[in-house]
């Protein structure tokens with residue numbers, strides 16, 4: 001292990017409370033997180049779970065009350081307001097509502113974030129701002145004003161403003177919330193491409209389940225705590241489960257690994273579990289009565305689930321086999337049949353999502369025959 005710790009954010013036992021009608025209400029209950037250079041961490045969780053509180057502490061917008069929070073190696077607990085202000089300038093921020101200054105051109109908006117830097121260079125600032133606007137695809141609009149731009153373009157300006165001083169940490173608070181799905185995806189692509197190019201870490205708060213597949217790591221907050229890795233995986237696949245139910249299912253799920261060449265499910269076996277793919281790729285195939293093999297599908301996307309057909313259909317047996325595809329091992333979460341039944345009987349929305357997916361697979365399957 002290296003002696004130099006280049007961790008961008010290191011949080012241990014972080015707690016936070018707000019005073020609410022003269023009583024203290026604790027909203028963060030002992031958070032532990034590490035964010036490394038270049039890593040994209042997505043922070044998700046229900047409204048009120050503590051995401052904004054957490055990022056405002058990391059972004060030096062609030063004082064740390066209890067626990068340790070190191071940003072770029074410097075401890076923020078007991079840091080002076082002046083120190084917090086100095087640290088704040090070293091972080092890039094993107095907000096849900098862009099927060100651009102309407103009376104300034106977009107170049108001036110971007111340039112302004114250089115002007116507060118200790119190493120500000122008036123000679124190069126304009127060119128740096130224009131270069132950054134070019135990188136976000138607005139090189140020909142530098143003299144326009146925010147009012148001339150669409151929502152997606154305004155968010156591009158905000159990204160340019162956040163990254164122009166090459167911060168080692170970018171914090172984005174629901175950057176896609178005010179945008180349509182495809183613009184939101186483009187914005188996430190841009191944040192990831194530019195932050196990786198600068199080797200900046202990014203913490204992105206989002207409710208948008210559709211973009212979570214882009215994350216290096218997903219932290220799911222539940223009532224002021226970071227859920228376990230298993231909780232995160234399950235919440236990704238089944239976003240309709242409530243927190244308590246999610247935590248309960250997660251405590252019953254088992255993480256399993258299969259090596260190249262191994263079978264995860266065997267056609268004809270009794271269906272005894274439901275699986276969520278966490279890592280690697282699998283082939284779905286069937287042995288026909290004449291002995292030939294039919295390849296039905298392959299899955300590689302994290303969060304794809306399988307094994308639901310045998311559990312939901314009457315014969316209760318596997319109608320196909322699933323094997324590890326390629327040389328890399330496969331990691332799955334296994335949820336036993338009884339827990340699966342309970343999960344779908346308690347959440348109608350979850351049952352609907354899974355049944356829907358099953359019928360669409362079934363249709364593809366029968367069309368292939």
Ligand SMILES: Nc1ncnc2c1ncn2[C@@H]1O[C@H](COP(=O)(O)OP(=O)(O)OP(=O)(O)O)[C@@H](O)[C@H]1O
Pocket residue numbers: 018019020027045046047048049050051052053054
């Ligand atoms: N300034 C404040 N004073 C009192 N309570 C607060 C304050 N800010 C937040 N809270 C409470 O702390 C809890 C966590 O809020 P926080 O905004 O961090 O959650 P969140 O996960 O970001 O929610 P959302 O997704 O709705 O933004 C909530 O119960 C909220 O009501």
